[in-house]
Amino acid sequence: MTNLSKEQLMELDKKHFLHPTSNIKQQQEDGPPIIFKKGEGIYLEDIDGKKYIEGMSSLWNVNVGYGRKELAEVAKDQITELPFSSAFSNYSHEPVIKLSAKIAELTPGDLNTVFFTSGGSESNDSAIKIARHYWNIQGKPERRKIISRKKAYHGVALGATSATGIPEFWKFASVSPEFFHAETTSSDEIRGIIEKEGPETIAAFMAEPVVGAGGIIIPPENYFKEVRAICDEYDILFIADEVITGFGRTGKWFGIENWGVVPDMMTIAKGVSSGYIPLGGVVLSEKIHQTLAEKTEGTMFHGFTYSGHPVATAVALKNIEIIEDENLVENARAMGEELINGFKQLENEVPVLGNGRTVGLLAAIEVYKDAKTGERFETKIAPQVVAEAVKRGLICRSVIYNEADTVVLAPPLIINKEQIKDMLNILKESVEAAVAVTN
Structure with missing residues (x-):
C-alpha cells in the first residue's frame, strides 16, 4: 500500500482500525480527525x-520531544546487533543490565531493582501482583486488598482498571471487589478504609504523586508524609505510580521527590523512553527484592515476552542520557x-x-x-x-x-x-x- 490519498487512508482507518479510548461510532462515521x-x-x-x-x-x-535522530540510531544499532533476547530463566543482555543500574541510580532511597514491562498498565498490574505475592510468600495470603484513590488513573489492564478511580473506565470490565478508593487528598479516609477492612487484609496503597488524567490534582503539602506514616504504622506497602510523573515531568526526576517520601515500589513507563518505543517497569525497594529472593520457592511465575527488550532498554538509556545532558x-x-x-x-x-x-x-x-x-x-x-x-x-x-x-x-x-x-x-x-x- 503505497502513495495512498488522505481519503483512502480515512476509509481504511474507519473499516480496519479499532482506536483505543475513542468513540467507536464517531470513528465509523467521520474517520480520524x-x-x-x-x-x-x-x-x-x-x-x-x-x-x-x-x-x-x-x-x-x-x-x-520529536525527531530525535540519536534515538533512532541507537534503535537501529541495537536491532542490527541483538534485536531480541529472552530475559526468562535469568538470561540477560547488556542494555537491560545498564538500564536497570541507571534507574537504580536515579530513583530515591533504596529503590534498586527493576522488573520491566511494556507500558504503564502492565507496570501497575505487575506491582499489584508483586505486592500480593510478597505477602503470600510470608504466610499472609489474606493481604490482597488494594487501596487507591478517586479520580486516579492507573491503566486499563484488569488490576489497573480496578485501581483506577474514574468510574467511566469500570464500564468496560468487571472491577474486582478487593479494590477500594479513598478521597483524592484525604489521608484520614485511607486510615478509615484500613481500619474498616482490617490492616491484616490490605496488601498495598497505590497513588500517583500528582493525579494526571483525573485533572492535575496536587496533594496538600504533608499528604504523602502522612500516607507514608500510615502505611508504616499498619505495615502496608506504598506504591507510587510514576508512569506520568517520572523522568523529569514535575521538575524532579520522580514526582514523589517533591514531597520527600520514598515508596516501597515505583511504577514507571512513558518518559523512560519518551514514547519512542514501548517500555515500562516496577522499581522495587531492597527489602521487597530480598524478600522475593529469599522466600519465593523456585520460579516467580510472572513475566512478559518483552520484559527487558534489548531495543527498548537501549533506547531508554539514550533517552535518559539526553534528559541529563540537556x-x-x-x-x-x-x-x-x-x-x-x-x-x-x-x-x-x-x-x-x-x-x-x-x-x-x-x-x-x-x-x-x-x-x-x-x-x-x-x-x-x-x-x-x-x-x-x-x-x-x-x-x-x-x-x-x-x-x-x-x-x-x-x-x-x-x-x-x-x-x-x-x-x-x-x-x-x-x-x-x-x-x-x-x-
Missing part, C-alpha cells in the same frame, strides 16, 4: 501539512514557573479562567462562568476549548469528571519561553472563542 505524518521538537505535522504544538507530549510521554529536569521546573505565571496573567485577562496550577510541566487551568464566585457553566466548556485550540494549532486535553471543567497541558520538557507564550496565546484565543459560542 487528524492523521499525523511527522514530528520535530514540540511540533507535530499532519498529512495536510498543518503544524500543531503538541501541548500534551502526545500521551504525557514524549519528554525529549538538563531537561531543571528546564521542566523553570518552564513550569513560566507556565504558572502565564496562567496568572490569563486569569487577570479572561474572567472565566481560574485555579491555574502546575508542578513542573504538568499543568491545568479551570473554566468557570464566573471564576471569582466559582459558578460553572451548565454544560462543560473545556472540550469546546480543546476543539478550538486544535483549530488554532494547539493540542491539549480536557477533564470533565465530576465537577471539573479543566484544560490540561503537559508539553515536552524541551519547551522554551517563547513556545510557552505561543501556547498560552492560542489557549486564550480558544477560551474566548468557546465562551462566545456558549453565550
Whole structure:
C-alpha cells in the first residue's frame, strides 16, 4: 500500500482500525480527525501539512520531544546487533543490565531493582501482583486488598482498571471487589478504609504523586508524609505510580521527590523512553527484592515476552542520557514557573479562567462562568476549548469528571519561553472563542 490519498487512508482507518479510548461510532462515521505524518521538537505535522504544538507530549510521554535522530540510531544499532533476547530463566543482555543500574541510580532511597514491562498498565498490574505475592510468600495470603484513590488513573489492564478511580473506565470490565478508593487528598479516609477492612487484609496503597488524567490534582503539602506514616504504622506497602510523573515531568526526576517520601515500589513507563518505543517497569525497594529472593520457592511465575527488550532498554538509556545532558529536569521546573505565571496573567485577562496550577510541566487551568464566585457553566466548556485550540494549532486535553471543567497541558520538557507564550496565546484565543459560542 503505497502513495495512498488522505481519503483512502480515512476509509481504511474507519473499516480496519479499532482506536483505543475513542468513540467507536464517531470513528465509523467521520474517520480520524487528524492523521499525523511527522514530528520535530514540540511540533507535530499532519498529512495536510498543518503544524500543531503538541501541548500534551502526545500521551504525557514524549519528554525529549520529536525527531530525535540519536534515538533512532541507537534503535537501529541495537536491532542490527541483538534485536531480541529472552530475559526468562535469568538470561540477560547488556542494555537491560545498564538500564536497570541507571534507574537504580536515579530513583530515591533504596529503590534498586527493576522488573520491566511494556507500558504503564502492565507496570501497575505487575506491582499489584508483586505486592500480593510478597505477602503470600510470608504466610499472609489474606493481604490482597488494594487501596487507591478517586479520580486516579492507573491503566486499563484488569488490576489497573480496578485501581483506577474514574468510574467511566469500570464500564468496560468487571472491577474486582478487593479494590477500594479513598478521597483524592484525604489521608484520614485511607486510615478509615484500613481500619474498616482490617490492616491484616490490605496488601498495598497505590497513588500517583500528582493525579494526571483525573485533572492535575496536587496533594496538600504533608499528604504523602502522612500516607507514608500510615502505611508504616499498619505495615502496608506504598506504591507510587510514576508512569506520568517520572523522568523529569514535575521538575524532579520522580514526582514523589517533591514531597520527600520514598515508596516501597515505583511504577514507571512513558518518559523512560519518551514514547519512542514501548517500555515500562516496577522499581522495587531492597527489602521487597530480598524478600522475593529469599522466600519465593523456585520460579516467580510472572513475566512478559518483552520484559527487558534489548531495543527498548537501549533506547531508554539514550533517552535518559539526553534528559541529563540537556538538563531537561531543571528546564521542566523553570518552564513550569513560566507556565504558572502565564496562567496568572490569563486569569487577570479572561474572567472565566481560574485555579491555574502546575508542578513542573504538568499543568491545568479551570473554566468557570464566573471564576471569582466559582459558578460553572451548565454544560462543560473545556472540550469546546480543546476543539478550538486544535483549530488554532494547539493540542491539549480536557477533564470533565465530576465537577471539573479543566484544560490540561503537559508539553515536552524541551519547551522554551517563547513556545510557552505561543501556547498560552492560542489557549486564550480558544477560551474566548468557546465562551462566545456558549453565550
